[in-house]
């Protein structure tokens with residue numbers, strides 16, 4: 001079966017930026033499960049997986065426009081510490097997770113830590129970067145009705161919701 005919209009794919013990946021490894025699914029042992037065509041992956045990786053089959057390996061070099069976007073200037077914001085998980089551990093240069101008022105979370109880069117507030121850069125940490133992915137496709141299958149309704153893949157044994 002070929003990967004594409006409304007198919008569920010399990011894959012292992014290693015992401016490198018500027019010649020440095022950033023993250024790898026091999027670090028967790030478990031492959032990543034994704035439902036294609038529902039915004040679970042950055043556009044460049046969706047394109048790279050199109051038409052691939054189980055057992056295939058591929059390398060994808062993804063420009064910022066197909067990744068996390070270009071960096072935008074003027075996205076620095078001063079945020080009360082209460083919006084951060086583990087605010088006490090924040091240091092400049094770190095990536096932190098910010099809880100959004102409208103719900104959900106966002107990864108931001110810490111610029112300055114004050115007494116009660118933190119200055120952060122709201123650009124995604126990978127904005128403006130060319131992403132190099134090494135991907136191995138483990139499995140391609142049809143999505144279930146439930147997965148299509150939820151808009152994400154359900155890994156085996158994950159019945160948490």
Ligand SMILES: [Zn+2]
Pocket residue numbers: 146147150152153154161
């Ligand atoms: Zn679900």
